[in-house]
Amino acid sequence: MSASYYLCQSGIDHVVLERYKRFHAWKEDRWDSFCLVTPNWQCKLPDFPYRGDDPTGFMVKDEIIAYVEGFCESFNAPLREGVTVTRVEKVNGIFEVDTDQGLWSADNVIIASGGYDRPITPPFASKLDPSIPQIHSKSYRRPSDIPNGTCLVVGTGQSGVQMMEDMTIAGRDVRLAVGPAPRSPRWYRGKDATDWLHQMGYYDITIAQQPDPKTTEAKTNHYMSGRDGGHEIDLRRFALEGLQMYGSVADMDGTKIRFLPDLERNLDAADKSYVGIRTMIDDFIVREGIDAPLERPFEKVWRPDTEIKEIDAAVEGITSILWCIGFRPNYDWLQVDCLDARGRPIHTRGICDEDGIFFLGLGWLHTWGSGRFLGVAEDAAHVANTIANQLKPATKRIKSAV
Structure with a gap:
């Protein structure tokens, strides 16, 4: 929709093909208590910034839907809603966009399908006793x-971590297999940590400026929460309150579940990231001579006495598994040479070497901010301007597919 906004401004004929109803993912693929983890002021869709009365708050699901619907209107x-693209292929210099409702032709195609198509479950999940239901985070609602x-x-x-907290608040018995995801402070030295990072220019750093772009692209997002005004999540404190934690799941066989002995290492890695962000902010405050309140040094309030390597789900009373290990994109329908050996798009700021193919x-x-409300407008403007600049004035009214 951000791309469409700028294409409309440039007078470029185009169509937006949406597989479901508009904003389906926000409406149907989010759990009931879902909310933003970045402050509302970071919502900056094209010429449609957040205009509510709580810029430092965190919009909940219905408010997010109202925001994106307002932008659309x-x-x-x-x-075009309810249109599934089944094939995109370049034929004689023109893209054929095949759908379940007919064939389109386009000089340019912007692929804005995101990276959350296929829920990830490990191959060994199929070996778990079928009497234990397995649910993916995409299907969790409450x-x-x-x-x-x-x-x-x-x-x-x-x-x-947010679904674990959601169930804990509801009084459900939850256990947690801890992976290597990093965590972030929420409120630090007088304001939200993301406010500090924005002020420091961290969000302006491009992927090309990263020491190892491929590693940066593959990193998991830092965990924290915007729930009830926002708070950080320290899993060690949950452990003090009785949460049973294990390391990464390594295998399953019948009712047996095996774990790597990496619980403490993963908790330490998350804390290292947490402390690293605090240190960056501390250094910035000193360097800029900013008057900001002091904070107590971080301390680890809990550590595991032992690493549990195997449990029997039946003995432990585990009756379900909730997989929260991510997604993969699906580009099976894209028959254009613009993906690497791992199936990831090859592009520079959304522009591919293959003429006419763009990503957003x-x-x-x-x-x-590229995959978020904060930066998508800038990226969409760049892609739309690139298309507009490639078109001759007399041929701007062309058919493009977004």
């Missing part, structure tokens, strides 16, 4: 959806 996008008994949440990215909405497409 702010201009007349040529949106604690009551989870079968009675103990739920093992696997993964500690943003979804995993991917994490680190250009900066940290």
Whole structure:
């Protein structure tokens, strides 16, 4: 929709093909208590910034939907809903965009399908006793959806820790398999840590300026929460309150679940990231001579006495598994040479070497904000301007597919 906004401004004929209803993912693929983890002021869709009365707060699901719907209604996008693209292929210099509702032709194609198509579950998940239901985070809506008994949440990215907290608040018995995801402070030295990072120019750093761009692209997002005004999540404090934690899940066989002995290492890695962000902010405050309140030094309030390597789910009363280990994109329909050996788009700021193919909405497409409300407008403007500049004035009214 951001791309469409700028294409409309440039007078470029185009169509937006949406597989479901508009904003389906926000409406149907988020759990009930979902909220932003970045402050509302970072919502900066094209010429449609957040205009509410709580810029430092965190919009909940219904407010997010109202925000994106308001953006959609702010201009007349040529949106076609309920259209599934099944093939994109270049034939005689023109792209054929085949759909379940007919064939389109296009001089340019912007792929804005994101990177969250296929939920990830490990191959060994198929060996788990079928009497233990396995749910993916994409299907989680509320604690009551989870079968009675103990739920093992696997993964500690943003979804995993927030769903674990959601069920804990509801009084459900939860256990957690802790992965290597990093964590972030929430409020530090007088304001939200993301406010400090923005002020420091961290969000303006491009992927090309990163020491190892491929490693940066593959990093998991730092976990924290915007729930109830926002707070950080320290898993060690949950352990003090009774949360049973394990290391990464390594294998499953029947009712047996095996773990790597990496619980403490993963907790330490998350804390290293947490402390690193605090240190960056501290250094910035000193360097700029900013008067900011002091904070107590970080301390580890808990550490595991032992690493549990195997459990029997039946004995432990574990009646369900909630997988929160991410997604993969699906480009099976894209028959254009623009992906690397791992199936990832090859591009520079969304522009591919293959003429006429563009990407938008991917994490680190250009900066940290590329896959978020903060940076998508800038990326969309860049892609739309590139298309406009490549077209001769007399041929701007062409058919493009977004």
